[in-house]
Amino acid sequence: MNRRDAVALSLFGITARGAAGDVRPLPDPALREKDAEKYWLQVRREQFLLPGWRAFLNNGSLGVAPRPVVRAVTEFIETAAALVNDEYPRWGYEDLDAERAEMAAFVGCKKEELAFTHCATEAMSVIANGIELKAGDEVLITDHEHPSGIAPWALRAKRHGITMREVKLPHPPQNAGQLADVVVSAIGPRTRVLSFSGILSPTGVLMPVREICRAARARGVLTVVDGAHMNGQVPLRLQDLECDYFAGSPHKWLFAPAGCGLMYIREEHLDRHWPVIVTGDWDRMELKAARFMKIGTNNRATIAGMMAGKRFMESLGPEHVYARIHELARRVYQKAAERPYLKLLSSADDSLYGALVTVTFPENFDFAQLWRKAKERRMWLYGSQRLRISTPVHLRASDIDAAFALFDEVAGYKAA
Structure with a gap:
């Protein structure tokens, strides 16, 4: 939104939420090279609305919109309601x-x-x-x-x-x-x-x-x-x-x-x-x-x-996003491979997966306990006996560790 539109909106009593403070610049790329974990933690904290207690491992069903996307949506709705622009605020007849x-x-x-x-x-x-x-x-x-x-x-x-x-x-x-x-x-x-x-x-x-x-x-x-x-x-x-x-x-x-x-x-x-x-x-x-x-x-x-x-992805650098989410997926694969009670459906060849890794649990696994404890711990999982784990860019390594700690707890498994 440009300054002229912002002023026009203010005449209708509408403020451009997010324009001053809600959306921050991305962390310095130099931090990513120096300390990748710190960089991605800062991205999560500053660029997403996710509370610290939420561990979201189901991006495969529905992703999480970052702050710039939320702002773009709300600003468009506000601008449309004010009819600031001289075109219909819609799609379905337009070529875009x-x-x-x-x-x-x-x-x-x-x-x-x-x-x-x-x-x-x-x-x-x-x-x-x-x-x-x-x-x-x-x-x-x-x-x-x-x-x-x-x-x-x-x-x-x-x-x-x-x-x-x-x-x-x-x-x-x-x-x-x-x-x-x-x-x-x-x-x-x-x-x-x-x-x-x-x-x-x-x-x-x-x-x-x-x-x-x-x-x-x-x-x-x-x-x-x-x-x-x-x-x-x-x-x-x-x-x-x-x-x-x-x-x-x-x-x-x-x-x-x-x-x-x-x-x-x-x-x-x-x-x-x-x-x-x-x-x-x-x-x-x-x-x-x-x-x-x-x-x-x-x-x-x-x-x-x-x-x-799409522009947020480009600002992060697609190659950095792909590398990060794949790195997290490899962490999931490694942890799953270390546990004898889990069977991996993902290939040992990591070129055959991006940011999704799937495991199966034993038939006698206590899934009722798993879902109950996951909900108590604000951990968002997807699946049943076959469980697919997503590793989006806002996922923390600690979220992965916590998920496998939960699996171990329910399975009664203790690593040697």
Whole structure:
């Protein structure tokens, strides 16, 4: 917000919350080089609203918005309410060219290939229901897909008579080559679409996306990548993946607020892809991916927040974020590997995970006690017998230690 807008808002009795004090500059990068732990602790303390007592190990379901994102959302809502700007404060009829161009540069595709959605689930539904398929055509998926990567195809099977087939993945996988071989070898003569997750939701395994998509394309098969966990967790350039379609959820790892998503459609498919929700301009092919955003009035504050999240990531340095969250995940893996009562579903090859590590507990484990004590200690976990641990940038090493201390306590395990 510039000074002119701030003054205009003040005339309506609205103050720009966060403009003076709530959002602080990032710590000096020199501190990161000198004392990384101190640097990231300061980032958590100054850039997030998280109280000190909260240990949040479930970024894989929903991430935490930092202060600059919260400010961007609230400032947009206040500015919209004051009608300071001479345009409708919404999206759903607008092309959002500037925002899409900025985001496209970050995720590595053309602006014309990128549309904004509300989440990866919505993007997967638009993708699945917009591809021309006929009865008998086969969609190949894996047995590790999120329900949002299964249900859209199941709906089409029920309505249009397409078939679905699952390929079983090894867990834990030995290496990327094994995963690629298993998936690609399952492609059959009736397979028209291969739909799989870039990072598997149940286990956090990072799939060899480019190798799979390249092999599928050589066989004339369309590829759909459910990338809900990819944006912000691992380095990503969509064009390098060589996929035909991609669905993303920046509210997990890219610091965005809930209610915003990404959809990529390779340019060659744009004109023949059917929209699912429509209003005027749905058939203006020259709009490219923007025509899939013609869905009626929506809250543009979430878009403002999403762009602020992307800029926050850039201000931290994506390479530093990826390195930090992976370092924390390796700490989780090491601690899990040291405990005989836990079984790891994540690969020993750390190139096959980013910031998600998954373990399984024995069947006789006292989960009621685990959930009760975790709640008492303000520790946010996700799972059941299979438990997936997220390591976002605001997670402290002490949070990981406390989680495993809790596991040990419930298991009655004492290290030698």
